[in-house]
Amino acid sequence: MAQKLTKRADDYSKWYNELVDLADLAEHSGVKGCMVIKPYGFAVWEKMRDVLDRMFKETGHSNAYFPIFVPKSLFEAEEQNAEGFAKECAVVTHYRLKNDPNEKGKLMVDPEAKLEEELVVRPTSEAVIWNTYKNWIQSYRDLPILINQWANVVRWEMRTRLFLRTTEFLWQEGHTAHASKEEALEETAKMLDVYAEFAEKYMAMPVIKGIKTESERFAGAVETYCIEAMMQDGKALQAGTSHFLGQNFAEAFDVKFADANGKLEHVWATSWGVSTRLIGALIMTHSDDEGLVLPPLLAPIQVAIIPIYKSEEELDRIRVVANQVSEELRSMGISVKFDDDDKRRPGWKFAEYEVKGVPVRLAMGPRDLAENKVEVARRDTKEKFTRDLDGLVVYVQELLEEIQANLHQRALNYRADRLQKVNDYETFKQRLESEGGFFAVHWDGTAETEARIKQETQATIRCIPFEREEEPGQCMVTGKPSAGRVIMAKAY
């Protein structure tokens, strides 16, 4: 870590790209649009995945696995779905390569191995899953089905950015089947709550829960619920969605159940997902001009201990203390790295753990230790303290909690400063350009007005918030009546 990071104020987008590289999170692969998630980036994803997986299981869901390939005809079954996703996708047309007879050492597609029906690499799994559920559901006794899948998906993207938009990404997709509309709606809301709780409590990232307008809705859904977060450049990032699918997929795949009276009805459905995009959101919520800042609850390394020594003897003495502190911290469930790598100097290590966002750094040198003291640095505020070794581990534990809370509060304050009510279109356009952020505005409820705003300003309706005042007003563009404000912003 010798390179210097671009400042956020100078070029936010460049800062992001450099940070992902310097913090060793991910990189572009040799395969167009696909990323390599490097061990440190993957460790963050593992942390997120493990927490979410536990939350899904606590709400009654099981994991399963469905095929990566979706036969073309399954997409055709659900029209909206085909329109929405099947088009920009990876299409498997052949099942064999053969030696190129004209060029030694080269391979070519074997024209004799053409598939009768093309297979699409899943962009999402509703089609393949509902084609399966069809055989699992006969009566109300078979319901609900509450299944989640952790998987890779592919959507052909022309312009990609690491974590935020890549051709292949990792995600989880929940797919549930219910006997009633009410139960499916309840599930849709419950999973949005799970996402919101995860975002606020673990990612320390404030989100607004709401409902998408028709034009921003998932293809095939009756309603799409979402959580929207504000990044440090004032743009919005859709961090998770939960879809009430009504009976659309049950109708497309003819999935009916017999109720307690033997009456046949189509099954009700939901689906919900979050992806590796959340890592992008995490970065853009907390990190600073020095590098990554991670909330302790998602940091692969929560505490780094760096020895400062001139001789092997000094290092040995430090090691005794460091090992003891490490052990005590680990017994409290805190992850620690004691970095005694002799090939790197302390200054290099300080910079390394800073750019990697490790929440707490302990520096141990012979002079401090002689006085029974240690230097403690926190990543979020960059403050340093000298602390007694006595009581250190409890102090560190509380400090981690404080950092987690501070990051959340800081992000809340940031958002509060950049969420404004605006009533006229001119002011909106002007401030959107000069200040950015979220705008609570009145909108007449029509797709036409929404499209016009998007075309003229690039801003979209991020959501109609669940928690909004009943506040009759007039659409800022057309002056037509509105029942309450919606959130508008430019978005990732």
Next chain:
Amino acid sequence: MAQKLTKRADDYSKWYNELVDLADLAEHSGVKGCMVIKPYGFAVWEKMRDVLDRMFKETGHSNAYFPIFVPKSLFEAEEQNAEGFAKECAVVTHYRLKNDPNEKGKLMVDPEAKLEEELVVRPTSEAVIWNTYKNWIQSYRDLPILINQWANVVRWEMRTRLFLRTTEFLWQEGHTAHASKEEALEETAKMLDVYAEFAEKYMAMPVIKGIKTESERFAGAVETYCIEAMMQDGKALQAGTSHFLGQNFAEAFDVKFADANGKLEHVWATSWGVSTRLIGALIMTHSDDEGLVLPPLLAPIQVAIIPIYKSEEELDRIRVVANQVSEELRSMGISVKFDDDDKRRPGWKFAEYEVKGVPVRLAMGPRDLAENKVEVARRDTKEKFTRDLDGLVVYVQELLEEIQANLHQRALNYRADRLQKVNDYETFKQRLESEGGFFAVHWDGTAETEARIKQETQATIRCIPFEREEEPGQCMVTGKPSAGRVIMAKAY
């Protein structure tokens, strides 16, 4: 669970297929050759994955994620690899579907969206990973790289069987890079030991560790180490492989490092993997004519508690005891399901947990409880006992350990009975047909003899065991000299 399972002795293959279905582990999907891993089957895989993942991390490895697509040219870089894997694979040739102008509601491949270079859905990731490592490695300071990936892979299979051979399957693949041959060989052996420990200790499945002959070796490897297990029909199943890749991939992708003296050398490599095939191995090692038998350490549900009651009042009284027992067992890390589902009768539940291989079943009825007693049934031996409630949880804990040990011992005995030394080819052929099992035989070390035996008997050399006596002998086919016995068997 009303259906009856075919007996193993009548038709082992049919028994396997029915068992996978009845125990709700997996099913064929609508996509040719691809399986759906159902929640109960996936829960077994999660157990396996979690243990292996911990073992990988304890041996210094980190997880990462590499792209699912491998550009055709990367396969061409490593000739052996291309010969071995790239041929029977899913080939992505286009990146878009469009509406079929001739048929409303239908989609077709957009001929204008043809890829310049075809992408292969990974059958394994050496090529894409070494193309990445190339940029990560400059000096000995960057080594070793110890990375594992949990992923889906695709190999086009014509004849598939659930878990054992499917077009898409889940696996882990470790890919490591080293500064010396010795270190890479040590890693190859270390990871085989991890697999063997996992097989013996967690799967309760005895394995023979050894080395593959050249014709059975992984394409691109210098040596392939393997663990081989014996199934209940006497056939062998290759349960895991660890490859010493030498400098083959480093040469193919031009990956060199500068040693401490600045001298450039090609990097040394290993790769190693196990897959969802292990679930097939687990089934075929322990299960019986009544259904699945799971070793407690990999059972998603270790203890099922079934209430036997006539009235709600009786159920309420049982529930108090069952909840207390469940809580105590859970606090010991034991997974428990108290099944008070009112839609199913106790007999149905007994059959259900039997076919699903739950190691211990507790039946609680009012008469037993009045005497402070419970009925305990173990799945492995099908024995039943009546036990006092006092001390029950410690008894159950010990019983689970005993079942784990018993399954291992039973499998060891089974294998010992079916591993025989044979010295002449006629006896070999005869007993292979009449008795099956493993044969320790002398072989002259030539691929010709190996091929002849395979052609004439379908048996292959499973491995040259690491632990074998130095026992000079004569090849059972050609009479030429041999330094020790190899293991031959028919294999899955």
